[in-house]
Amino acid sequence: MAQLTKKQKKTAELDSEKLYSVDEALATLREHKAGFDETVEVAMNLGVDPRHADQMVRGMVSLPSGTGKEIKVAVFARGDKADEAREAGADKVGAEDLMEEMQNGDLDYDRVIASPDMMGVVGRLGKVLGPKGLMPNPKLGTVTPNVAQAVKDAKGGQVEFRVEKMGIIHSGIGKLSFxxxxxxxxxxxxxxxxVKAKPSGAKGKFVKKVSLTSTMGPGLKVDLAEVEGA
Incomplete structure (x- = not known):
């Protein structure tokens, strides 16, 4: 049997049932940090079944301290709206030309935004953008006449959260160097x-478990008293 590294031994010694405050969890993750600036991640286990439309949990939130990650944004717009998107810092702006590039596999973007008049073009990319969670959506503010603000929000630390089929939300909330x-x-x-996005179809306890981890670190259970409304 292969011997455990010092780091693996330290991880194995952790009490898997302990409930941590956020402060304690961060201190523990720092004790187990790797040789690079890891992403700090949250996992929330929710009491929902996202196969039912009235139990889907999805939304946008602006992280006040940013993400520590450079976000690549593509914008579908024409004319003045295209100019506004470029001035706001969009990485790529286009119309049919951008659609063709994406159809050919150029999907190296974290956020896709569109002005409402471009949805006829963007609609043809449903099978391409949908599976990657990149399809512009007016409910998420990614279909908007104010494309410049949407670009600034994306670049400034706004992240999307969406419950996965097992009822879990995963999201990065910054770097361990923060x-x-x-x-x-x-x-x-x-x-x-x-918590505010709790759907009408959710019955019983909504937030069942919250964990904090880092890219290479252990998963630590957070005391639900740290989560408002849980």
Missing amino acids: ADEDIKANFKALTDAV
């Missing part, structure tokens, strides 16, 4: 937004 207070502010913003 100050504790910055990560905690992002944690609160995300968890508050998820």
Whole structure:
């Protein structure tokens, strides 16, 4: 049997049933940090079955401390709207030309935004953008006449959350190099937004478990007292 590394031994010694405050969880993750700037991630187990439309949990939230990640944004717009998107910092702006590029596999974007008049073009990309969660959606603010603000929001730390089929939401909330207070502010913003997005079809306990982890770190259960409304 292969011997465990020092880091693996430290992880194995952790109490898997312990409930951590966010401060304690961050301190523990820092003790187990790797040799690069890891992403801090939240996992929320929710009491929903997303196969039912009235139990889907999805939304956008602006993380006050940003994500620490460079976000690539593509915008479907023409004329003045296209100019506004470029000035706001969009990485790619186009119309039919951008549609063709995406159909040919150029999908290296974190967010796709469209002005309402472009949905006839964007609609042809449903089978391409849909599976990647990139399809512009007016409910999420990614179909909007104010494309410049949407680009600024995306670049400034706005993230999308969406429950997966097992009833879990995963989201990065910053880097391990962030100050504790910055990560905690992002944690609160995300968890508050998820709680507020509780769907009408959710019955019983909504937030069942919350965990904090880092890219290479252990998963640590967070005391639900740290989550408002849980």
